[in-house]
Amino acid sequence: MIVTDYQLQKISLGFRRPWRTAAAEFRVREGWLLTLRAGDCVGVGECTPLVEFGGPEDVASAQQALKAACAWLMEQSVPEPVAALERWLDECEALHERPASRHAVECALLDLIAQAEGVPLRRILGEQPRTTVPVNALLTAQSAAELATEGRAALAAGFTTVKVKVGVGPLELDVERLGALRAAVGPDLRIRVDANGAWSANEAMMHLRALAPVGLELCEQPVPAADLDALEAVRRAGICPIAADEALVTGGLMLPTTKADVLVLRPMVLGGLLRTVRLGWEAQRSGLRVFVASSLEGPVGRAAAAHAAAALPDCGLAHGLATGALFLDEPPSWLTPVRGEIRFDDGGGLGSEEGRAA
Ligand SMILES: [Mg+2]
Structure with missing residues (x-):
């Protein structure tokens, strides 16, 4: 396969309302939609760097990396089989330390390959991908009463898991909010x-003990990303x-199994779908559970993450892919959760509307 043309289109995703986490307040997310053309097919990939996670890439440097990477890949033919793609992309210097750019290039190539084979993208990531994946609802209200209302709505919509950001305000407020939600x-x-890394190890233990009566499924990133000893102490x-x-960004992609019980795998942050699926299998073989999460990106990035989630074995955890409701102008699509699940159609490739329209 030879890529003959590419296009970069700026993405700007506005939030319905400013969204606060312990690490940042989000109002808009920016990135690039990459379209690659090979013959009659177009493949798409999204690059929306999550600067707030401490990654090495911003929107401007990603644009340079994507242009350089596309020039590089148009000079040669894309290797087959797919298993060779990861190592081939390692050779592209423009994508070194550029995980979101690498994710976009790899995703667009995988989309092209899957379309050429006439299969959904998840079929080239795993032999027996699932046809549905469970996803968690993201509850964003700050006040206890509003959070309870949001929780009731999620339950009525069929979600079995909800996620709440904590550590933004004082401990007493989180205890009140989570208590009202559980009730x-x-x-x-x-x-x-x-x-989102809000606490020291001691603070984390104090907060989690105070929240324990609520019955927590898990706590993501209680302590700062770089402090793996604190993470282990809390665990x-x-x-x-x-x-x-x-912690996966700053602590290395594969953490020692003593540091955590669960890994959150974000293809945009890790640098691609192939790496995400490979890490997911490795982690599960070593006794860790995993779930896949989007990185507050648009529908193309989320579709890609959903295909990666479908290629991994079920370990009983909902995936963090129901973030479309946070954004303005989110069109309904197969990515819209139904009864707490994303249900795939059998279309070829990524199955994104952006790809079909390109
Ligand atoms: Mg998180």
């Missing part, structure tokens, strides 16, 4: 919290399962 949704809905306290998220 509103009953005992069965799984409640996941994410502190050893055994209050609830601990998930490493930002």
Whole structure:
């Protein structure tokens, strides 16, 4: 396969309302939509760097990297089989230390390859991909009463897992918010919290003990990303399962299994779908559980992450892919969760509207 042309289109995703986490307040997300053409087919990939995660890439440097990478790949033919693609992309210097750019290039190539083979993208990531993946609802309200209302709505919509950001305000507020949520949704809905590195190890243990009566499924990134000893200390306290998220960027892609119970795999942050699926299998073989999450990106990036999630074995955790509701102008599509699941259609490639329209 030879790529003959490419296009870069700026993406700007506005949030419905400013969204606060312990690490940042989000109002808009910016990035690039990459379109690659080979013969009659077009493949798409999204590059939306998550600067707030401490990655090495911003929107301007990503544009330079994508242009250089596209010039590089138009000089040669894309290798087959897909298993060779990861190593081939390692040779592209423009994509070194540019995980979101690499993700876009790889995704557009995988989209082209899957279309050429007439199969959905997830079929070239895994032999027996799932046809549905469970996803968690993301609850964003700050006040206890509004959070309870949001939780009831998620339960009524069929979600079995919800996620709440914590550590933004004082401990008492989180205890009140999470208590009101649990009282509103009953005992069965799984409640996941994410502190985005807000706490020291001691603070994390204090907060998680205070929240323990709520019954937490897990806590993402209780302590700063770079402090793997603190992560391990919180995990050893055994209050609830601990998930490493930002720590995967700063602590190396494969953490020692003593550091966390769960890994959050973000293809945009890790640098591609092939790497995400490979890491997911490795982690599960070593006894860790994993789930795939989007990185607050648009429908193309989220579709890609959903295909990666479908290629991994089910380990009982909902994936973080129901983030479309955060954004203005999100069109309904197969990515819109139904009864707490994303249900794939059988279309070839990525199955994104952007790709079909290009
Ligand atoms: Mg997180």
